[in-house]
Amino acid sequence: MTDNISRRDWLKGGSAIAVAMMMGSRANAQDMAVPGWVPTPENPLRLSSNENPYGISKVARNAIIDALDTAHLYGRRASQNELAEQLAEMEGVNAENITFSGGSGEILKTLGLITAMEGGAVLTVDPTYHGLTRYAIARDVPIIHVPVDDSMTIDLDLLKAAYTDDISIIYLVNPNNPLPTIMEKTKLREFCIEMSQKCLVFIDEAYHEFVENDDYATMVPLTATHENIVVARTASKIHGFAGIRLGIGYGSKKWIAKINEYMTGSTNHLAVSGAKASFKDMATQNFVRRKNQESLAIVYKLFAKHNVKHVKSNTNFLFFEAGMPTSEMRDRFRKHGIAIGREFPPYTDWCRVSMGKPEDMEYFAEVYEKEFT
């Protein structure tokens, strides 16, 4: 019976909701590619946290299962060293320039903590990801925000102009979040080199693997040659490790030692074992990138049809003008079983939507047209 519920029925509302509630074993499935699954407000399609809708790769899954044999042991440092060597070779740095954490959020918070303990202010942009600033604000660290420019890109000249001697960290997300724009690579490299003479420049590259833009470059190589530059990456996005938790910090020996000294967590052996396999698995990464582009194309088409203001994405999400308060659009999508992103001040009438599978984005487009046009 449940397999007979069509998505059109769901869009029409009514009894499909009640039937969907009874779906039992499929209640946790969260994508439209699962036959018969119907999203509900209680168990929505998750287009809110920029997760990977395909999950971890098969090779990572197998590596994690193998690692269970030694999961009861402390002291898996050798395994972390192997991953550090692997990433160092990939990125052109040394293993001593690398540290691991329980998700990159831990590195963001650790740098917020260091600022709180050692003094100084954070210079960043609005809007951007809140992980570091929220943690720092709760510890009374002053935060200086500069706005993005007219193309919704981080304005490095404005940041330079806003710098004062009180600033101890400049925190920049590249590509940014929720605005999926990038900073031009040559300008950013010069900025990092110049400003790192004055304070720590911290670049958060959580969405690095999704970028397909010649104007973009990672700043990781600079961390091996310049003392005050740190870059964070995460396995949560293209590798689908959001629940497994693995963050990567790149920095000089001085900063890696300092982050390690302040960090309170310890790295999960299963996450490290999975990551060793996942980072080598280019076929899966390419697949996720390709599907992400397919999903983006569906939403670009929708936005073009209805003249919805947005910026082109360098990530696995889009940020678009809602034409109403973010909370209102969120609630109305939620009624149809779609969770979209939270509010990102000062853009309180814009919304962020993460890319699910193409089937998910078709459903997003259907709901958008039904509810908002």
Ligand SMILES: Cc1ncc(COP(=O)(O)O)c(C=O)c1O
């Ligand atoms: C820009 C940015 N940095 C860091 C994170 C934290 O990710 P995680 O702690 O899962 O590595 C996120 C999560 O969405 C993010 O968007």
